[in-house]
Amino acid sequence: MRLGMLALAAGMFFGVIGGFQFLFPEFLQELLFTKTRPLHVSLVISSIFLIAIGGIYFYLPRQCRLPLFSVKAVSLHYWIFLATGLVIVACYLSGQFGG
Amino acid sequence: MNFFNTARQDKEPWPVYYWMWGTGIVFFFITYTEAHLYLIPYFRENMVREIMVQWKSYGALTGSWNMLVYGTALYLATKISGCDKYARSKLAFGLYFLGLFNLMFGWAHHTYLVPSDPWIRTFAYFVSMTELFIFGKIIWDWRSSLEDWQKHRHCNAYRFLFAADIWVFANLGLALVISVPAFNLFTHGTHITVAHAMGSTIGINLMILLASVFYVIREELPSEVHARCSKQLRGGFLMVNISLAVFFAALILAGIAKGRYDGGSFQEMMLSIRPFLIAFTVSGVTMMIGFWIILWHGFRLVGKIIASDGIAEPLPA
Numbered sequence: 357m358r359l360g361m362l363a364l365a366a367g368m369f370f371g372v373i374g375g376f377q378f379l380f381p382e383f384l385q386e387l388l389f390t391k392t393r394p395l396h397v398s399l400v401i402s403s404i405f406l407i408a409i410g411g412i413y414f415y416l417p418r419q420c421r422l423p424l425f426s427v428k429a430v431s432l433h434y435w436i437f438l439a440t441g442l443v444i445v446a447c448y449l450s451g452q453f454g455g
Numbered sequence: 456m457n458f459f460n461t462a463r464q465d466k467e468p469w470p471v472y473y474w475m476w477g478t479g480i481v482f483f484f485i486t487y488t489e490a491h492l493y494l495i496p497y498f499r500e501n502m503v504r505e506i507m508v509q510w511k512s513y514g515a516l517t518g519s520w521n522m523l524v525y526g527t528a529l530y531l532a533t534k535i536s537g538c539d540k541y542a543r544s545k546l547a548f549g550l551y552f553l554g555l556f557n558l559m560f561g562w563a564h565h566t567y568l569v570p571s572d573p574w575i576r577t578f579a580y581f582v583s584m585t586e587l588f589i590f591g592k593i594i595w596d597w598r599s600s601l602e603d604w605q606k607h608r609h610c611n612a613y614r615f616l617f618a619a620d621i622w623v624f625a626n627l628g629l630a631l632v633i634s635v636p637a638f639n640l641f642t643h644g645t646h647i648t649v650a651h652a653m654g655s656t657i658g659i660n661l662m663i664l665l666a667s668v669f670y671v672i673r674e675e676l677p678s679e680v681h682a683r684c685s686k687q688l689r690g691g692f693l694m695v696n697i698s699l700a701v702f703f704a705a706l707i708l709a710g711i712a713k714g715r716y717d718g719g720s721f722q723e724m725m726l727s728i729r730p731f732l733i734a735f736t737v738s739g740v741t742m743m744i745g746f747w748i749i750l751w752h753g754f755r756l757v758g759k760i761i762a763s764d765g766i767a768e769p770l771p772a
Contacts, residue, residue: 357668357671357753357757358754358757358758358761360664361668361750361753361754361757362754364661364746364750365746365747365750368742368743368746368747369743371739371743372736372739372740372743375735375736375739375740376736378732378736379729379732379733379736400656401520404520404523404524404656404660404661404664405483405520405523407664407667407668408479408520408523408524408527408664408667409523411527411530411664411667411668411671412458412476412523412526412527414671415530416458416461416462417461418674420465422461422462422464422465423461423464424457424461425456425457425460425461425464426457426460429456429457430457433457
């Protein structure tokens with residue numbers, strides 16, 4: 357959940373930069389709109405998944421009284437999500453979009 | 456895998472939120488895979504096929520995360536009211552099956568402009584409209600059933616769910632209009648599409664997820680929210696929703712003007728909508744500030760919960 361909240365905060369920040377760039381195309385040439393837009397969209401959508409999944413991982417054992425099948429898998433899920441997310445953000449920032 | 460192996464330990468008939476969560480997980484994998492089919496030459500080499508698959512996949516991907524979010528909303532409604540009926544009623548399961556149907560077939564309203572078969576578009580329109588309405592009704596009925604003490608006990612979670620309910624109806628109104636093929640012809644590719652996307656994502660999905668965050672905080676740290684940061688959270692909440700309303704309206708107005716563009720000077724048209732874009736940008740900044748206030752407290756308080764006992768561990772029997 358906390359990672360989701362961080363992603364949301366960052367996604368909003370890039371969204372605001374994108375908004376300014378929409379109005380003033382010369383704003384922040386070092387980080388073009390072609391980068392801020394996918395950063396914004398990817399981060400906020402990631403935050404939706406992260407917060408929703410974080411909630412599910414909380415509710416199942418604590419409220420539904422169903423012990424998690426694998427606590428290690430939860431940890432693995434988190435670290436894979438974080439690692440791939442950071443790689444994706446790095447790719448966007450460096451302009452590597454594939455295609 | 457973890458979810459299904461955990462949930463199947465429950466031998467009782469599953470409440471609707473388990474079904475929604477499971478469906479969201481399965482269909483995320485399917486639709487995310489679809490979104491990457493462009494890597495295969497068969498899809499990439501035919502433009503119509505490529506656009507259909509791409510637009511279809513992202514529409515259905517949205518449906519998959521909506522399943523996760525609706526499941527969370529119904530879970531919260533059940534827990535706040537202390538009554539299981541919202542998760543086991545025929546209406547709730549009706550919403551689930553409609554959501555599933557919409558996830559699988561509602562994407563077609565994203566592809567009106569692609570030269571596909573006409574029956575797909577007609578089908579898409581009818582499917583799209585029903586889902587939002589039923590969800591709004593469930594939350595509306597739930598709200599009216601709550602007693603005051605239940606609302607106050609989870610005041611922040613309730614507040615966010617209340618906002619989500621209002622935004623469901625606002626977005627339903629807009630979605631109804633833009634899903635009509637004749638109107639879609641004008642609104643496609645304008646700021647109205649952005650208003651729909653962001654209004655739904657922020658107004659519905661994020662409000663529900665923030666309700667989830669503050670429900671967790673209230674359950675684990677009941678004294679913290681009321682004692683310390685309630686005023687700031689209320690302030691952040693109001694800032695977000697007022698800003699979102701301005702944001703939403705500005706995008707719709709900009710989109711209407713752009714939709715009426717008849718091929719003259721593009722620069723003149725963009726200059727004419729500049730005041731709306733300024734309102735959009737300024738309201739975006741204030742909305743971000745409001746969210747940062749909320750997120751700061753959420754982040755801080757969830758951190759306290761994690762530090763105290765490790766969030767993924769089950770409670771002792």
